[in-house]
Amino acid sequence: MSPQATGTALRGISAASQKDVLQAVESVDPASAARLGAELFSVVGVLDGAAALRRVLTDPSTELEAKQGLAQSVLGGKVSEETITVVKVAARGRWAAGRDFVDGLETAGVAALVASVDAEGRLDELETELFEVGRTIASDGELRGVVSDRSIPREHKLTLLDRLFEGKVLPQTLELVRQAAAARTGSFERVLERFGETAAARRQRLVALVRVAYQLGDDEQQRLTSALAGKYGRDVHLNIVVDPSVVGGIVVSVGDEVVDGTMSSRLETARRRLAG
Incomplete structure (x- = not known):
């Protein structure tokens, strides 16, 4: 397996160090x-709450052995030797800031979970579950408010997320959802979306958000997947949203590009032209 670009995008010396960390994960x-x-x-x-420890682990003047x-000494007996090895690889690198060091380890954690699901042959399932969990939370104002409220202790959020999703999604999906609740590098929704992009990137796939008026059949999904793959030259994973306001046709978003083929869009265009 080869390491994939995942998680938070780091630059310069931090990016080079993160590459080494991802190789250790692989x-x-x-x-x-x-x-x-x-x-x-x-x-x-632990590192988010220990500024002094971060400074020592990222200080270029401190000897690597130290x-x-x-x-x-901090992690021994608390986590596996594989985890300590990855942290040691990170400590060997050079980071532009202590925050980059911790972000790099979070990215490594995401990559490890995605790799474990890939080994089980369930990567499609993970991508779909992350999308559906995000939709579930976004569609419930009260739930979204709790998850997004930084004044609510994270432990309370995790208890809620476990109650809602444990046993209903893959264990790795739940672990990623729990980590997204920390919202370290953005909102819960954006972090969860980025985790989904990481899963897709493992197979060098794009993610397409598809809005349709009715649930597409398997044949329709396959035709759409093939058409998008032909257009972009890469495999595509579909995240499908059934939206009754889409009056015939389909809206597909890939990254920042939107391909709008809905009947409602064409009717609105015609209406504007008639109105002058």
Whole structure:
């Protein structure tokens, strides 16, 4: 497996260091990758609350042996050796800021969880579940408010998310949803969307948001997937939203590009032309 660009986009020396961290993740046995991802998220939580520790681990003037010894003493017995190894690789790198160091470890955690699902042959399922969880939360104003409210302790949010989704989605999906609730690098919705993009990027696929008036059949989905793959030269994963306001036709968004083929759009265009 080769490392994929995932998570928060880092630049310069931080990007080079993150590449090394992702390579360390890819060297881990896929059977251990889910545990690695969850443990890296726990390490991220510790580092977010320990500025002094972040400074030492990212200080270029501190000897590597001292950094790695500190990582071992802090994490030893609390997480697996695979996780400590990844943290040591991160400590060996050079980072533009302590925040980049922690963001890089979060990205590594996402990559590990995605790799574990890929090894199980359930990557499509993960992508769809992340999208559907995001829609579920976004469609409920009260639920969205709780998840987005930074004044509510994260533990309370996690309890709520577990109650709603545990046993209904893949364990890796739930782990990613829980991490998105930390909203470290953006809103819950944006972070969850980025995690979905990471899953798609593992197979170098694009993600298309499709809005239709009715649920597409398997044949229709396959034709649309093939058409989009032909247009963009890459495989495409469809996230489908049934929207009754779409009066015939389809709206497809791929990244910032919107292909609007709906009947309602054409009617509105005609109405504006008649109105002068």
